[in-house]
Amino acid sequence: MNQTISIQVESPVCGTQEAWASVPDEPAADERAGLMERCRGLLAERDAVLVAHYYVHPDLQDLAQQTGGLVADSLEMARFGAAQKASTLVVAGVRFMGETAKMLSPDKRVLMPELDATCSLDLGCPAPEFAAWCDAHPDRTVVVYANTSAAVKARADWVVTSSCALDIVSDLHRQGRKILWAPDRHLGGYIQRETGADMLLWQGACIVHEEFKALELELLREQYPGALVLVHPESPAGVIALADVVGSTSQILKAARESDRSTIIVATDTGMFHALQQQNPHKRFIAAPTAGNGATCKSCAHCPWMAMNGLRSLEHALLSGSGEILLDRELGARARRSVQRMLDFTASHKGAQAPGSLVPGLGAA
Numbered sequence: 168m169n170q171t172i173s174i175q176v177e178s179p180v181c182g183t184q185e186a187w188a189s190v191p192d193e194p195a196a197d198e199r200a201g202l203m204e205r206c207r208g209l210l211a212e213r214d215a216v217l218v219a220h221y222y223v224h225p226d227l228q229d230l231a232q233q234t235g236g237l238v239a240d241s242l243e244m245a246r247f248g249a250a251q252k253a254s255t256l257v258v259a260g261v262r263f264m265g266e267t268a269k270m271l272s273p274d275k276r277v278l279m280p281e282l283d284a285t286c287s288l289d290l291g292c293p294a295p296e297f298a299a300w301c302d303a304h305p306d307r308t309v310v311v312y313a314n315t316s317a318a319v320k321a322r323a324d325w326v327v328t329s330s331c332a333l334d335i336v337s338d339l340h341r342q343g344r345k346i347l348w349a350p351d352r353h354l355g356g357y358i359q360r361e362t363g364a365d366m367l368l369w370q371g372a373c374i375v376h377e378e379f380k381a382l383e384l385e386l387l388r389e390q391y392p393g394a395l396v397l398v399h400p401e402s403p404a405g406v407i408a409l410a411d412v413v414g415s416t417s418q419i420l421k422a423a424r425e426s427d428r429s430t431i432i433v434a435t436d437t438g439m440f441h442a443l444q445q446q447n448p449h450k451r452f453i454a455a456p457t458a459g460n461g462a463t464c465k466s467c468a469h470c471p472w473m474a475m476n477g478l479r480s481l482e483h484a485l486l487s488g489s490g491e492i493l494l495d496r497e498l499g500a501r502a503r504r505s506v507q508r509m510l511d512f513t514a515s516h517k518g519a520q521a522p523g524s525l526v527p528g529l530g531a532a
């Protein structure tokens with residue numbers, strides 16, 4: 168029923184680690200309809216709200232939308248979960264998203280369809296080695312990406328997501344702060360180039376976005392000269408350089424909605440195409456290439472850990488209470504400080520969170 172995928176994660180401190188993801192097969196139409204119906208009922212019965220990321224299966228995204236939950240990027244997921252009255256949050260995404268929900272809502276029950284759904288950035292940044300790196304650079308402000316464990320967040324001054332990283336680091340740079348950045352080297356490099364900040368970068372990467380190929384993207388763009396190119400900043404520098412807009416998943420969606428280009432090339436997880444197509448039924452979306460020179464296609468533009476989430480595991484979690492995120496209260500409280508700093512910053516800079524590298528004339532064809 169499940170396909171087990173083996174994944175190699177490279178880390179500056181652990182070398183190459185072997186990881187795995189167990190991806191469920193598609194339920195047949197009648198099983199799927201029954202699962203949707205039962206999950207709908209269970210969410211109501213258990214006083215639970217479903218918060219899903221754009222990369223998870225379309226069924227989970229639809230269910231979240233139909234039941235008063237949310238489909239969003241990681242920043243909005245964190246904000247939404249904390250504002251809910253429901254006693255249970257069900258987070259369909261990867262582990263760090265469930266942990267962030269728990270640290271912001273310690274008195275709520277936080278369930279995940281798949282507790283083993285992790286992230287190569289989180290795996291590649293173990294807390295003890297990260298703490299030693301921080302200790303070696305006491306003069307720097309520690310900024311970590313949300314795709315990290317609670318223990319890494321607890322050691323940080325700031326947590327950022329891809330939708331606010333640029334604004335927060337710009338602000339710190341304006342204050343004259345030097346930055347210690349972890350774990351994504353591509354996002355860190357992008358922010359460094361955009362802001363000119365003094366940043367030391369941990370050398371982690373996302374196995375999905377790292378696969379996008381600049382040369383092949385350039386060739387694709389030549390094939391579709393009028394196309395808009397949208398890129399998630401976890402992608403390599405050469406791919407980012409070809410973007411009309413660089414942004415988080417929500418910022419990519421916003422740019423697609425606001426543009427009047429009819430053809431849009433997208434360099435992010437293919438899970439995004441569900442929301443992109445739903446919101447823009449008359450536009451054509453093309454996946455940026457992951458194959459080509461030097462391609463290994465470890466991920467083929469779909470996160471194997473996001474793909475672990477399915478209707479069957481959601482039903483199981485709701486029925487049995489399995490997949491509960493348990494977080495040490497004291498650790499959760501320490502990690503929460505740096506997450507809360509981000510939420511406070513973004514709340515007071517509303518409207519400033521623009522995606523990067525906006526082309527002049529976006530939306531003007």
Ligand code: 13P
Binds near residue numbers: 314373
């Ligand atoms: P967003 O914050 O853009 O949703 O990204 C999260 C993520 O894991 C992308 O790979």
Ligand code: SF4
Binds near residue numbers: 286436472
């Ligand atoms: Fe992590 Fe990449 Fe998967 Fe996002 S897409 S959860 S960054 S491995």
